[in-house]
Amino acid sequence: MAEEQPGNRRPGGRTERNRLAVLRATLDELGAHGYPALTVEAVAERSGVHKTTIYRRWGSAEGLVAEALALAVEDDWAAPDTGSLEGDLRALNHLIVRSFTDPRESALPVAAISAAFQSDRAAGALREFYADRTGRTAEIARRAKARGELPADTDEAEVVRTACAPLFYRLFITREPVDDTVADTAARAAALAARAGAFVVVGRECSGRFY
Incomplete structure (x- = not known):
């Protein structure tokens, strides 16, 4: 079994709502300011999820972008x-x-x-x-x-x-x-x-x- 990286878990309830809020905020920040300017602090402010939670789950802006891009695969296009x-x-x-x-x-x-x-x-x-x-x-x-x-x-x-x-x-x-x-x-x-x-x-x- 592959080692689980931060951001790979898919819990439900409030945790899942927070996950979606953070990832959508990441996409919004990425589109608004680009990758070089993306920060965990900006995503935290936009999403309303504390930055400590984001750091603990995703580790960095790089981890946020990786899972936020993967979120698009979950759509019904x-x-x-x-x-x-x-x-x-x-x-x-x-x-x-x-x-x-x-x-x-x-x-x-x-x-x-x-x-x-x-x-x-x-x-x-x-x-x-x-x-x-x-x-x-x-x-x-x-x-x-x-x-x-x-x-x-x-x-x-x-x-x-x-x-x-x-x-x-x-x-x-x-x-x-x-x-x-x-x-x-x-x-x-x-x-x-x-x-x-x-x-x-x-x-x-x-x-x-x-x-």
């Missing part, structure tokens, strides 16, 4: 369902564009990715988050298979990665603008490639997970 492969990929990419370019939404996801470059625990939590999201969005390709749009042996996760990758490349590598036109072009290219068999798995089972 589902991939878009428009009735077609290209339509689903377009809708997914539009969500990504809005999440990273709308000032009302972008601060937190940008700060989370920044934190992952500064903290190993945050990086691990972010990998788990995107592994979870990839698993859920692979449903887009599974539905397309069921409709007969894709070859049966298509790697479902790779279809989604290929559709989204140009957006993240522009957002975080070249720092080019992204909009719905860029999103639609990337979605269409991925859909065309997938229908042509570019992501057919040879010699191993397709699982819809990160490899």
Whole structure:
């Protein structure tokens, strides 16, 4: 059995309410001020939970960020369902564009990715988050298979990665603008490639997970 780290326990009642208050406050602070400025004291003030309790359970700002990012995996988010492969990929990419370019939404996801470059625990939590999201969005390709749009042996996760990758490349590598036109072009290219068999798995089972 893996050794339990601070922040891994999931008790109920008041303790669980405090946990959620602290983690939501961590996300709010992360989005408002970024990882370098995140402190236990600020999270304590925002959440109303005493800093001694936070230090005892999470140990540090790094521990807070790691579990706060993991909290997102507990939600009920589902991939878009428009009735077609290209339509689903377009809708997914539009969500990504809005999440990273709308000032009302972008601060937190940008700060989370920044934190992952500064903290190993945050990086691990972010990998788990995107592994979870990839698993859920692979449903887009599974539905397309069921409709007969894709070859049966298509790697479902790779279809989604290929559709989204140009957006993240522009957002975080070249720092080019992204909009719905860029999103639609990337979605269409991925859909065309997938229908042509570019992501057919040879010699191993397709699982819809990160490899």
